Amino acid sequence: MTRFRRAAVLGVLGALLALLAACSAPAPAPDPAAEPATDGSGHDVGVQLFQWTWDAIARECTDELGPAGYAWVLTSPPQEHITGSPWWTAYQPVSYRIESRLGTREQFAAMVQTCHAAGVDVWADAVVNHMTGQDEPGVGWAGSSFEHYTYPGIWTPRDFHHCGLTEGDDIGSYLDADEVQTCELVNLADLDTGSAHVRATLTAYLQDLVSLGVDGFRIDAAKHMAPADIAAIVAPLPPGTAIAQEVIRGSNEPITPEQYLGNGQVYEFTYGKELQGVLAGSPGLALDLGTASARYVPSDDAVVFVDNHDTERNGSTLSYRDVDYAIANVLMLGGVYGTPQVYSGYAFEDTDAGPPQDAAGAVLDASCAADAGPGTDATWVCQHRWPAIAGMVGWRGVVGDAPVVDTWSQGEAVALGRGQRGFVVVNAGDDALTTTLATSLADGDYCDVLAAGCAEAKVEDGRISVTVPARSAQAFDVSGRP
Numbered sequence: 001m002t003r004f005r006r007a008a009v010l011g012v013l014g015a016l017l018a019l020l021a022a023c024s025a026p027a028p029a030p031d032p033a034a035e036p037a038t039d040g041s042g043h044d045v046g047v048q049l050f051q052w053t054w055d056a057i058a059r060e061c062t063d064e065l066g067p068a069g070y071a072w073v074l075t076s077p078p079q080e081h082i083t084g085s086p087w088w089t090a091y092q093p094v095s096y097r098i099e100s101r102l103g104t105r106e107q108f109a110a111m112v113q114t115c116h117a118a119g120v121d122v123w124a125d126a127v128v129n130h131m132t133g134q135d136e137p138g139v140g141w142a143g144s145s146f147e148h149y150t151y152p153g154i155w156t157p158r159d160f161h162h163c164g165l166t167e168g169d170d171i172g173s174y175l176d177a178d179e180v181q182t183c184e185l186v187n188l189a190d191l192d193t194g195s196a197h198v199r200a201t202l203t204a205y206l207q208d209l210v211s212l213g214v215d216g217f218r219i220d221a222a223k224h225m226a227p228a229d230i231a232a233i234v235a236p237l238p239p240g241t242a243i244a245q246e247v248i249r250g251s252n253e254p255i256t257p258e259q260y261l262g263n264g265q266v267y268e269f270t271y272g273k274e275l276q277g278v279l280a281g282s283p284g285l286a287l288d289l290g291t292a293s294a295r296y297v298p299s300d301d302a303v304v305f306v307d308n309h310d311t312e313r314n315g316s317t318l319s320y321r322d323v324d325y326a327i328a329n330v331l332m333l334g335g336v337y338g339t340p341q342v343y344s345g346y347a348f349e350d351t352d353a354g355p356p357q358d359a360a361g362a363v364l365d366a367s368c369a370a371d372a373g374p375g376t377d378a379t380w381v382c383q384h385r386w387p388a389i390a391g392m393v394g395w396r397g398v399v400g401d402a403p404v405v406d407t408w409s410q411g412e413a414v415a416l417g418r419g420q421r422g423f424v425v426v427n428a429g430d431d432a433l434t435t436t437l438a439t440s441l442a443d444g445d446y447c448d449v450l451a452a453g454c455a456e457a458k459v460e461d462g463r464i465s466v467t468v469p470a471r472s473a474q475a476f477d478v479s480g481r482p
Contacts (some may be wrong), residue, residue, distance in 0.1 A: 034420040034442055036479045037400020045333065045393050046123065047384045048074040049366070050309045050345040051087060051355040054103035056365040058114040064368075066118030068390045069397040072242075073115060074123045074218055074341065076100075078108055078209065080142040082132050083361060086352040087309065091220065092132040092188065094140030095154060096205040098212070101141055101362050105212075112213035121215040123242060128202045128233065129221040130188035131155065141361075149189050159198050161190040177254040181226050193229035202233050216242025218267075223247045227260045234263060244303045249295075261301050268302040268338060270295050272317040275306065275332065279324045283331075283428040284409025287416060290337025304338035312343070313351040320345075320381045323471050326374055326388040327426050330450070330473040333392035334416060334424045336404055342393070344384040388473055391450040395422055398477040406439050413468070417441070422477035427468040436465045446476040454482050 047070050049057055057073060065073060080095040090100065098105035112122045132138075137147045149157040163183040166172040169190075171183045184190045191198050206217060222230060222245035234243055243264025247257040257266040271289055278285040290296050290304075305317075306328045312319035318328050332340050346355050346366075356364040356379055368382035376382075383389060402419025409415070412429035420440045427433040439459060446464075447454035450473060457464055457476060468474050 031420070033402070034478060036398045036421065036477070037402070039400060041401035042397040042399055043069060043071050045070055045340050045342060045396060046072040046074055046303075047342040047344055048305075048308060049076075049384070050343065051076050051090070051102070051363060052344075052366045053363050054107040054111040058111040060366075061111075061115035061118040061120045064385060064390075065115070065120045068384075069393045070120055070342075070384070072121035072123055072215065074125060075111075076102060077125045077127045077220070078102070079127065079205070080140045080144055082134060082138060083141055085354045085357060085361065087354045088352070089354070091127050092134070093127050093130075094132060094138075094146050095142065095144040095151065096201075096208070097142050097144065098208070099142035101357070109212045116213060121242075122213065123216040123218060123244070124209050124214050125220055126206060126209075126217040127220045128191070128205070129193070129224045130185065130190050131160075132189060133184075133187040135187070154201065155191070155198075159192055159195060161192050163190075174250055174253050174255075180253075180255055181224055185221060185224055190224070193225045193233065199229065199232045203236050206234070206237060210237060210241065216244065219243060219245040219263075221246060222260060222266075223255055227263060230260065230263050257297050261297060265301050265303050265339065266297055267308075267341075268297055268304055269311075269316075271302070271304040271332075271338065272306055272308075272311060275328055276316075276318045276324075279318070279328055279331075279428055282409075283412055283414045283426065286331045286414060287335070287404070287407055287409070289335070296337070299337045302338035303341055304332060305341045305343060306332055307343050308341075309343070309345060312345065313348075320347075320374075320383055323374075324428060325383075326386055327428055327471065327473050329383075329386075329389045330392050330424065330426055330475070331414070333389070333396050334418070334426075334475070336401075340396075342384050342389060344382055346380050347378070387452065388450045392424075392475060395424070395449050395475045395477050395480075398422060398479045406437070408437055410435075420478070422475065423464065424473060424475040425466050425468050426473040427470060430470050432470055433468045434466070436463050438462060439464050441476065441478070445482050447480040447482055448474045449477060449480040450475050454480075456482055 077090045078098050079093050080097045080099050082089050082092045098108050115122050139145050149160050161182045163169050165179050169184050171179050245260050245266045247260050247266045248269045260266050307317040307319050311317040318325050366380045369376050369378040372382040372385040399418035399422040402421045406417035413427045413433050415425040415437055417423045417440050423439045441459045443459050445456050445458050
């Protein structure tokens with residue numbers, strides 16, 4: 001064989017070997033930053049199922065909350081309360097027996113176990129600031145007798161504050177911290193939470209709920225107790241017990257949410273109030289909510305919400321009736337400030353109206369319409385199932401703690417990306433939005449995870465073209481590929 005032919009053959013063999021090596025070479029490792037989050041950093045969303053029975057919550061954990069990616073559910077107060085149809089009867093305790101119009105102790109315990117099996121933690125709304133606001137003696141839901149300041153076997157008149165600062169002992173000014181924390185909130189018998197006996201009794205109630213598997217507590221009316229009192233009540237609870245305190249921020253008031261951060265998180269009411277405002281004018285400002293430290297607690301300390309059972313009734317935030325309600329939730333779940341809590345209640349005309357009840361006053365199990373969504377004519381509104389809201393809970397789980405990137409706003413529209421994992425566009429205008437936007441998503445086809453089925457959009461050269469109908473949103477993530 002001549003030198004030329006031998007060189008040619010060797011060249012061909014070299015080329016074949018190189019080709020074989022290329023074919024057998026391992027594929028490049030995926031970029032973790034472009035893969036769905038696996039550390040649970042986006043699995044933080046809670047849902048308040050207001051006035052849902054224990055049996056209904058158990059079914060919802062299995063059928064909807066767990067599969068959708070909700071991390072925890074907040075129940076209504078589980079203790080014995082006064083009788084009556086209004087919603088607020090649940091917030092007037094008579095005893096600390098776990099017997100209420102929402103179910104029995106056994107049903108509550110079974111619900112907690114069922115939710116845990118579905119991967120959902122359970123938080124309970126804890127009413128520990130006060131007892132009833134009834135001047136006349138009565139009998140509670142489970143048969144316990146009571147008077148305004150006497151609860152046999154639990155409290156005597158010496159266990160309550162009698163502030164003597166105002167006529168009738170009711171709070172007269174929120175600019176006076178002593179009044180707010182020692183006088184009565186609309187005649188509700190105010191417990192002396194500075195007393196060792198009172199603290200120990202309240203701690204025992206919370207410990208009883210923990211023994212049933214409860215993972216955390218919303219501390220109702222926390223603003224009306226001194227921070228040190230709450231600290232003493234919750235300190236004996238197991239490490240890791242979640243604490244979220246209701247401390248409504250007021251203009252120039254001496255009591256602020258920041259004073260309670262040593263005990264756990266606080267509900268940041270400013271977020272919901274300002275989100276309502278920016279959606280009415282400049283939605284792009286929604287991206288900045290939580291960054292003004294003078295008006296907000298730090299993100300890790302905040303539980304944020306679009307509405308809750310109080311604010312949907314007093315009009316201080318949006319409610320299920322508002323056209324911007326769904327997209328407000330999309331913006332909350334798409335952002336990085338705070339721990340989000342979705343709200344889900346029932347339709348009402350009278351702000352005092354309670355949920356559907358039977359002839360004996362027991363609440364009927366919630367039932368969600370198959371087409372639950374904005375404008376659905378149903379008793380139980382079931383906002384947590386609305387496609388835009390449930391879809392964003394899943395989206396948040398995919399993006400995890402990826403940073404906010406690729407922000408854009410124009411007129412009544414706003415968009416943001418979360419690293420290389422997700423992108424969301426919100427149109428708060430009255431007309432459809434058609435635009436092309438820069439994104440960090442890899443090129444390819446994506447499904448709108450807020451839509452039924454797979455409504456496709458394509459990323460080409462790092463840009464995505466969308467047409468978003470009026471008052472709606474679209475969201476894309478790396479797990480939603482056709």
